[in-house]
Amino acid sequence: MRILLVEDDKTIAIGIEYSLTQEDFSIIPCHDFKSAQQVLAEELNQIDLCLFDLSLPDGSGYELCKYVKQHSDIPVIFLTAIDDEVNVVMGLDMGADDY
Template identity: 70%
Template sequence: MKILIVEDDHTIALGLEYSLQQEGYSTITFHNVQESKQFIEANIDEIDLCLFDLSLPDGSGYELCKLVKSLRDIPVIFLTVIDDEVNVVMGLDMGADDYITKPFRIRELISRIKTILRRYSKQSMNHSLKQIAGGNIQISTLEGKVFKKSIEVPLTAMEYRLLLILANHLGQILSRAQLLEQLWDVAGDFVNDNTLTVYIKRLREKLEDDPQNPVVIKTIRGLGYKMER
């Protein structure tokens, strides 16, 4: 689990890093809005939770919360010395998950972090709609349906199974052997290497804007295939 810390007080930041790493979390820390934004935009898929100081030298934690929530639904906790109802409500309305006032007990913060991460984990398990390719492709796992830009795309059972395997490993490269093995496990039908090529081609024809230059299902030369979020 990686936690992004944005705190302009270096002493507090070091204390947070140490305490969270002792709990088994990995951390990345910044002290201003500009550097934080650059990291968030480039690495949003690597972040599991954000701790944002509200008052920063070149902006506020509100800006960072808004950016994070526009890119991905991950938990955000504000750390601040400001303790008035207006600021609390504003932060929560922007999508923040919790709000803790300095000075705080580190054990209380860690307890809140664990509670929020558990809640998000349950939501993720119960969430039936996978968003792929910038949200252009959606998979409703409850209905077994696939949509492109909100329009249903008819897939065969094997095409759907292949897409689901790729979607369950977003950002990971899967070799042809791995795909064939998982298709065999799921379907119980024989799928050979040539057949896999055909299924990949058909999926691209149905999901890609330009099947000759795929962006949904990418070929990683010499390694296999990868699907981005």
Template identity: 65%
Template sequence: MKILLVEDDRTIASGLEYSLKQEDFETVLCHNAVSATDIIHHKIDEIDLCILDLNLPDGSGYDLCELVKKRRDIPIIFLTAYDDEVNVVMGLDMGADDYITKPFRIRELVSRINTVLRRYHRHPQPKTTIEIENIQINTLEGKVYKNDKEVLLTALEYRLFLIFANHLGQVLTRGQLLDRIWDVAGDFVNDNTLTVYIKRLREKLEDNPQKPTIIKTVRGMGYKVGE
């Protein structure tokens, strides 16, 4: 079980990290909003729960909560030094699952963690968002976004790009691609048609289709997306 812990007080953060480790939780520790945002953008699929300090030197736990919830529905617990109704209500309205006021006992925090995890029925969840550079694929919606703006793809274009996304870092030959997409919508896809669809995808997704950085050609072998 992996927890994203965002706490700017290094003494508190160190103590929490150690205590959570003793409870068999793995932690990803961030001391500011910038580093936490980077984790949320690139590694949120690895995170099972977030513990967010509300007041950070370069931002707010509220903003981080909103960012997390846009990408995955995972439990969030706020840490705060303020114990007033306004902050509690605001945090819960934004989607937080619980709220704990500093100072607190570690056993109380662990109890709350276990409670919200049970509430979420921690069965493995399918990956619903795939990010490739500035491209995001929402597999639940069946939509693709570039710089947070939807890119309109045909069913076959979407299927082809999803094949690449599910094999990040792998070189896929033209034969392998044809085997996977030829029967979509009952249309036969030949080698020339595949070339056309690769070209269309590059025109829609690449910043410079003439010098693609997302769908890369591996000469003599095929294509590759991702490192």
């Protein structure tokens, strides 16, 4: 299973990537919106799951989710410290499968 991990905090990203590779998942790490957008444009049909942070230095995980859901049925999970009810509802309304 190939997982697109978009997390701008490299320490958190390394921890998540380590944990998932220990379970034999293949990780495509991105640390900003632009690189994630490029991966999605080039490899969308090869990705099985997307894990998105909301706050990226050059964009939003919401925008990435919207793109994924417009072009595929790949599951999207938001991994973020932003847990206000309005943000959770907005993420799920955009098509995220979990928050």
